[in-house]
Structure formats: structure tokens, C-alpha cells
Amino acid sequence: MFTAKVFQNAHLPRGADEVHAIVSVSTTSETKGTATSSGPLVFGLMIDCSGSMGEEGGERLRHAKTGVTEAIAALRDDCIFFVIAGCERAELIVPPTLALAAHRETAREMVRGLCAGGGTHLSRWLELALEQFRRVREATPNVICEALLLTDGKNDRLDALETTLAECEGVFQCHARGVGVDWQVDELRRLAQRLLGTVDIIPEPQLIAEDFRGILGQALGRTVTDVRLRLWCPQGAAVLFCRQVSPELLDLTGQSISGAPNPQLRDFDTGSWSGSDTRDYHFAIRVKPGQLGQKMLAGRVSLVLGGAADAKPLAEAQVLAIWTDDEERTAVIDRTVAHYTGQGELAQAIQEGLAARQSGDADAATRKLGRAVQLAAELGNEGTTKLLRRVVDIVDEREGTVKLRRDIDQADAMALDTRSTRTRRLA
Amino acid sequence: MSCALCESTALRPVTNFCEECGAPLRVLAPAEPRPSAAPRDHLEISLEPALAAVSDRGLRHAHNEDFACLDRIRDRAVLVVCDGVSHSHRPAEAAESAAIASASTLAGGGDLAAAIAAAQEVVQRLAASGEIPPGMDPPESTIVAGLVHGREISLAWLGDSRAYFISASDPAVSLTRDHSWVNREVDAGRATEEEAYRQPEAGSIVRTLGGPPAEPGTLVDPPSFASFSAPEPGWLLLCTDGWWTYHSDAALLARLFRAAVRDTAHSASPALALARLLVDAARRAGGRDNITVAVLHIS
Secondary structure, three states: OOOEEOOOEEEEEEOOEEEEEEEHHHHHHOOOOOOOOOOOOOEEEEOOOOHHHHHHHHHHHHHHHHHHHHHHHHHOOOEEEEEEEEEOEEEEEEEEEEOHHHHHHHHHHHOOOOOOOOOOOOHHHHHHHHHHHHHHHOOOOOOEEEEEEEEOOOOOOOOOOHHHHHHHHHOOEEEEEOEEEEEEEEHHEEEEEHOOOOOEEEOHHHHHHHHHHHHHHHHHHHOOOEEEEEEEOOOOOOOEEEEEEEEEEEEEEEEEEEOOOOOOOOEOOOEEOOOOEEEEEEEEEEOOOOOOOOOEEEEEEEEEEEEOOOOOEEEEEEEEEEEEEEOHHOOOOHHHHHHHHHHHHHHHHHHHHOOOOHHHHHHHHHHHHHHHHHHHHHOOOHHHHHEEEEEEEEOOOOOEEEEEOOOHHHHHHHHHHHOEEOOOOOO | OOOOOOOOOOOOOOEEEOOOOOOOOOOOOOOOOOOOOOOOOOOEEEEEOOEEEEEEOOOOOOOOOEEEEEEEEOOEEEEEEEEEOEEEHHHHHOOOOOOHHHHHEEEEEOOOHHHHHHHHHHHHHHHHHOOOOOOEEOOOEEEEEEEEOOOOEEEEOOOOOOOEEEOOOOOOEEOOOOHHHHHHHHHHHOOOHHHHOOOOHOOOOOOOOEEEOOOOOOOOOOOEEEEEEEEOOEEEEOOOHHHHHHOOOOHHHHHHHHHHHHHHHHOOOOHHHHHHHHHHHHHOOOOOOOOEEEEEEOO
16 A cells, blocks of 8 residues: 655745655555555576676676575565576576476576676666566566666676666666676666666675675565656646655656656656555655745645556645745745755765765865765764765764875775665654 | 669669769659669668668568658758558558658759659559559558758658657657547547547558548548747657657657667767667567668757
8 A cells, every 4th residue: 555745844935936845655565455466576687797707716706696596596486587697798598487496496507507708788788688578578467577787897888778778767677786896886876776776886796695685585575566656737837856865866857757648747657666665755846936825736746557647546645835924934944855955965975075086186075075974964874974984084073074085995985885875764 | 772783782862873883873753663672671871970760670570661761952951751551562662662752852942742742643653553463452651751951840741650859858749640540530529549549440540652542532642741940959750650669658759769869979970870779779679560760960
């Protein structure tokens, strides 16, 4: 069951035209088979088999194989899985297969035989995965499609990654993992964000299996797929942005699907959900300012299954605007809105700070990372503070005074970068 | 298609001369039906860095019965895309003859009405040039033709080949409206879109070049015309149903298109690279029909 709750200060001063609201969407386990539950899980594993995976005694590839084997072992019998070995080509090692014991055993043998060699061409891997997901979906509609991509390097060709990602959107979700420190955070983050997945660093190969277990555990918990966030706005209103702000920051603004035939509707894909999910969304809508005392519906957010224009909402929430000259009411910023605005600023300060550090601009890096330390303290992001400490020495947390550390572990900087988009919820 | 003299395939189908040996191309003016063309499973035309077309057989059909033509006359770009109707007789030749006839009319200074008339005439001559086997319709093709001057886009079409304008941010703007059975029923108020889609005729097109006789008393189907002023820089896309069938959502279409533009921005011939990527995407999505796109950057 879905519920949606709004946090906002609807009171606006004279002439104000920007409405901000956080909509918090939660699910609870289904009571009595309502028609929302989806088909079985289809899980695709894309494993980097480029030359570097076999270097240093082949530890990365060995652990990747273990990770894949264990992930396959954790699947339920009704799941479908496939495995792709990626280098500058992509090879379908295990075609889409029902996860029966005998099939898993065969898959294990196929995975054991993998060896490393060649480059990294991510879009080829994704294209092959897309083909498998499309085939399965054609035969079995309503399946939950998730994938996992592991790489240790960056895309080494100029290729059509953007186009491929656009094709994959809406077909499957994909989590991206980088093992070691020779991959590019930006590249995998973009991939994961476009495909509604998570991104993370696996600093040591020994940690691969554990990480895969975590991803699979979540994937197995999904019960409903093709859930869309549908935003209605009044005539003449403009959507300034729509962001997921928890559990991770994800800008959905440019990712809308037309809510045809009504141009006032906009659909945003949210992928699949488990029975105990909570996700928060921040909407900013520009409306025509009303008269003092006037009240208007600035937006209505609903959750729908699939894209039908007349789909029955699973949950609904209203975003209001009320114009008043009562300053006591208009001056207050809603606590939740403020919190997530801060979370966004924190992520930005970290990413910009690390980029400045990378490009040798020590002043900018010190300033931005100092601001990040300050924000993390204010917002109570203790985990972030811990990660920041590995990159800077904190002189004064409240003032945001820091010194850049000289010899920092690249893995720490990358962990800080990849995790910058994870947010903390308000208690 | 190849040059009659040197057999080179390096042709800009609408110019009057072979690009290799300079021999005049016989196919042009007056429009004659094209003789059975050379194999053309995959056809690429790169006229300028910002103007190109790709036509591809796809994965399921035995032949490519689409065709595209491009040209430029002074400061005007000419784009034509045709889709030979598969249950008709000699569809590939119908599409090719129609595209060439209309593009050369536009390139010769004719207007869109003249271009469609030339295409209609050449398809009729094709029909008259031989026996039509029993059970088959006379040669038949769709057409969408565009004439672009700066940001002013003029279009004419028959059937369900389409034109879109894609800018930097908005959903794709659909510039044509299919001559489909569904649209006709909806426009006439006989059915809602949903009801119409449930009917067995839902997939059929009601106006084309050639084919079975049009409404009683008329010789040819009347084309539709449209014009559009691009409010900002962007791309004009002409495509056959083998492409748009996989991209029917205007927002998703625009996103895929913009992603492909980003991926090809640094290519030596961006428009050709873009057209190739778009065709590849439709092949990957299933490639059930012939796929043709023509793209022009509008600055």
C-alpha cells in the first residue's frame, strides 16, 4: 500500500511565485492481494572481464566470479537471471535462465571459465543486457528488471553511452559498482542515476561478494514495478525541478515522460519498490502569484502504475499556495524542505570540492570542502563527516575551517564522492 | 542505385550528375519510374555535416522498401522520406521513384504541392508500366517532404511517415498528423482514440501515393501541408514508421534524440553519425520494419 505525505509551508508573501514542497512516499506490505504486485525478478549481471581485472594475480576477477556465483545462489527459483562478460565486446555467458538448481550449477561452470582480456566498452554491455530484458519482457510482462554492472576501469572508447542509456531507461534499473580506484565516479554515477540505481566504490576485491549480496537482497525485496510519480500542475505553471532527495539525490527534472494526452500532467519513472520503502521528493513549481488571501492548488502528486492517462492513483498528495501578508507565517521555512535543501547543497559542495582538488585548485577545494564539513555538522550527517575527515583535517567544524590533507588515499576520495548523493532523513 | 556509366554508388540521388565520373544520371527529369534498384539494404546519404539520412532494412523484412533523398538549393534544404507499402506491387521502386521525383522538383525550385504531384505522377506511371499480379495493390508509398529555409519549415505528407522538431529541452514537437484510419475515425467523431485502436483496421493508413483508387471520383489522395517556425535552434527529423513505432512518446523520443546528439557532437559528420545511431536504436528495439531517418540541424 502506498501513502504520500506533504511537507511544506504553503504561505507565500505578496507577489511570490515559487512553491516548494517535499512529498514523502512510503509503502507498507500489501494487505490482501491488491492488484499492485508485479511478476518475478529478472536479474542481469554485467561483469568486467577487461585485461585489468586479471592483473595483480587476477584477484579482482576471482572475487567477481565468487560474487556472481553467490548472487545466483541467493535467487529464488522463480527468478530469471543472465550473465554478461564485458570487455570491448559483450558476451552473453549465461542467457536468460530460470534460477532452478540445475541451471544455477551450469551457470556456475560458465562463470568459472571466464578469463580477462581486452578493453572496456560499457555501452556494448548495456545494449546486450537491454536485448535480454526486452526479450524476457516480451514473453513475461510485468517482471521486475534489475541489473548490476561491475567494472574496474573507465570506458575506453568514444561511444554512444548517452544514447544507450536513453534506450535502457524504463526497461531496467541498474546498479553500478567500481572496484579499485581506476574507474570514473562521474561516469558510473551518471549511468546509475539514469537507470534509477545506486553507485558505489568497492575499494578491495574481497568486498565484492558482500556488496553483491546487499544489492541482491534489495532486488529480491521488490514487489511492484513501473511505479510512476505523476505531477499535475495548473495551467501556466512551470516545474522548476523535481528531485528525489531520499534515500539518494536524483534529479528527475529532465526525465519526465509525457503524461499525454493532458499537457498539465508529467510522469516520472521511479522503477520498482519493496513493501517497506520510503522515498522523498522535492518539487519546486512556479505559479502565477495570487491575490492576498487567495489559496490555490499548485500541484498534485500521485503515484500510478504504468503510464495510462486514466490510471487510478495508488496515493495522492496536494501542494498548496496561500498568499498572505502575515509575515510570521510566510517567514517560516518548512523544516523538511530546509533539511533537504541543505542535503543538496552538501552533495554539491563535496563534488565541487573534490573536482577542484583534482584540478589543483587548492583554494577552491579548501573552501568547498570546508563548507561541506560545516553543512554535514549542521545537518547531522555523521557518516559524511567521517568520510570528510579522511580527506581534510578539520580545524573548526562550525566555522567550516579545514586544511586539505596531503597524502590521501584515492579510494577515500572516491568513496566520499560516490556517497555524496546519499542523504540523511529527518528523524 | 548506381551510376549507369561507371557503376559508382557514390551518388547524391538528387543531383543530376554522378559524383564519381560526372556522367548525367538518367533517372531525373522527366520523372520516370525507377528500374529495379541495386541492393540497398543499408543506404546512407551525408549531404552536409548538418544534413544526412540513413535507411536500413531492419531485422525482419527481406527488403528495404523505404527511401530517402536530400538536397540543397541555395539556402534551402530539401528532405524527403518514403515508405513503400509492403502489400503493394513493387513498393521499393514506388518509394524510390517518389522520393527522387519530389526531391528533384523541390531542388528545381518547385513548391511542395508540385513535389507531391510529381511523386504521385511517377507512382502512377510505375503502376501503368506493367501488369499488377492478382491480389496485389498497385504500387503505393507514403511520403513526407520538407523544405527548410532558416528556421522556417514547410512540410507535405501522405500516409504515416512523420516529421518532428526536437529542441534542447522540450518534448519533441510532432509536425505531421498520420493519415491513419484511427485518426480519421477520431477526427470524424465516430470513435474515441481508445475505441478506434481496438478495431482490426487500427493499423491501416487511409491516404498514400498510388495504391488502390482513392475516394470515388478522385484520382489521387489529397496531401496535407503544414508549416512551422522553429522558436529556437534544434533538429528536424523525418522518419518512417519503422523508426517512430519504437519512440511514440514525445518526451522519450526527444531524450533519446538529444542523447544521440550529445554522443555524436564531436564526429566529423555529426548528422550522419546521429542518423546512424538513431537507426541502430530502432534495430536494437526490434527492427520489425524498414527504418529510415533524415535529420537536419537548424541553427
